[in-house]
Amino acid sequence: xxxxxxxxxxxxxxxxxxxxxxxxxxxxxxxxxxxxxxxxxxxxxxxxxxxxxxxxxxxxxxxxxxxxxxxxxxxxxxxxxxxxxxxxxxxxxxxxxxxxxxxxxxxxxxxxxxxxxxxxxxxxxxxxxxxxxxxxxxxxxxxxxxxxxxxxxxxxxxxxxxxxxxxxxxxxxxxxxxxxxxxxxxxxxxxxxxxxxxxxxxxxxxxxxxxxxxxxxxxxxxxxxxxxxxxxxxxxxxxxxxxxxxxxxxxxxxxxxxxxxxxxxxxxxxxxxxxxxxxxxxxxxxxxxxxxxxxxxxxxxxxxxxxxxxxxxxxxxxxxxxxxxxxxxxxx
Ligand code: PHE
Numbered sequence: 511x512x513x514x515x516x517x518x519x520x521x522x523x524x525x526x527x528x529x530x531x532x533x534x535x536x537x538x539x540x541x542x543x544x545x546x547x548x549x550x551x552x553x554x555x556x557x558x559x560x561x562x563x564x565x566x567x568x569x570x571x572x573x574x575x576x577x578x579x580x581x582x583x584x585x586x587x588x589x590x591x592x593x594x595x596x597x598x599x600x601x602x603x604x605x606x607x608x609x610x611x612x613x614x615x616x617x618x619x620x621x622x623x624x625x626x627x628x629x630x631x632x633x634x635x636x637x638x639x640x641x642x643x644x645x646x647x648x649x650x651x652x653x654x655x656x657x658x659x660x661x662x663x664x665x666x667x668x669x670x671x672x673x674x675x676x677x678x679x680x681x682x683x684x685x686x687x688x689x690x691x692x693x694x695x696x697x698x699x700x701x702x703x704x705x706x707x708x709x710x711x712x713x714x715x716x717x718x719x720x721x722x723x724x725x726x727x728x729x730x731x732x733x734x735x736x737x738x739x740x741x742x743x744x745x746x747x748x749x750x751x752x753x754x755x756x757x758x759x760x761x762x763x764x765x766x767x768x769x770x771x772x773x774x775x776x777x778x779x780x781x782x783x784x785x786x787x788x789x790x791x792x793x794x795x796x797x798x799x800x801x802x803x804x805x806x807x808x809x810x811x812x813x814x815x816x817x818x819x820x821x822x823x824x825x826x827x828x829x830x831x832x833x834x835x836x837x838x839x840x841x842x
Pocket of ligand 1: 683684685686726764767770786787788789810811812813
């Protein structure tokens, strides 16, 4: 009988182990341990045995039942875990989406032009400098040889800022105030370019912006001549615009340079574009910057970047430069 119980336990453990699903396991549990199971049949037959036999067989039956219950519990744990895994796998949601092309933006045209010009001038031995966009009267006008009531101030329609004394603080009307800041902060020789934003109280149209960009150049060294100025301008225009472009200087007036000139660029089709102003740094300006005009001389020029950028790119209207229209931006 003990052998019989052993066999039933071994078979039962095998049966339980073979269950592939929780339903299989319920059926196996019933067959092996249920009321109608062989094991239970043996239990019911215990009454017909002698006291001694009943004790041994009873103990063997209990041990077999416990072993089988443990097998069922272990199998149930195993099947529950794998069922959960299968469910999770089946219900899994992929929330990522892969797009073939990402739309990457790019630098604004003006920023591209500034970086390119910086490279050209750095290649010629210049440093790149910056200055504040909100300026005081001294740097924007007075130190640049525009006395208080000088009519040349009217050429630069100015936005005044409500700070300090009357008309004391301005949105800088050009990048020339940085000439003064450079002279104040370093000893000559100075070879510097200054790109930046500038402001004038102008009605906006295809060729004028109230907020625009300039790049200034300042050179101060011993023995600097007008020839150096003309050569530098012609060189950077040919490098930046291409060999088909030429330059010319026309006499002009600026309070902070003497002599002064305007410089124009000739397009390959022969037409001229007015680009900026230039000249030899005025002795008063050198003195205001703490530099001895007997020992040093220099040139300066400043021109509008917006026109240069649109001319090279063939954009007919300066206002396009701030256009948010994606169809325009994609062409740059
Ligand atoms: N600052 C002048 C302007 O904005 C241009 C200029 C710069 C002229 C340097 C001479 C020298 O019109």
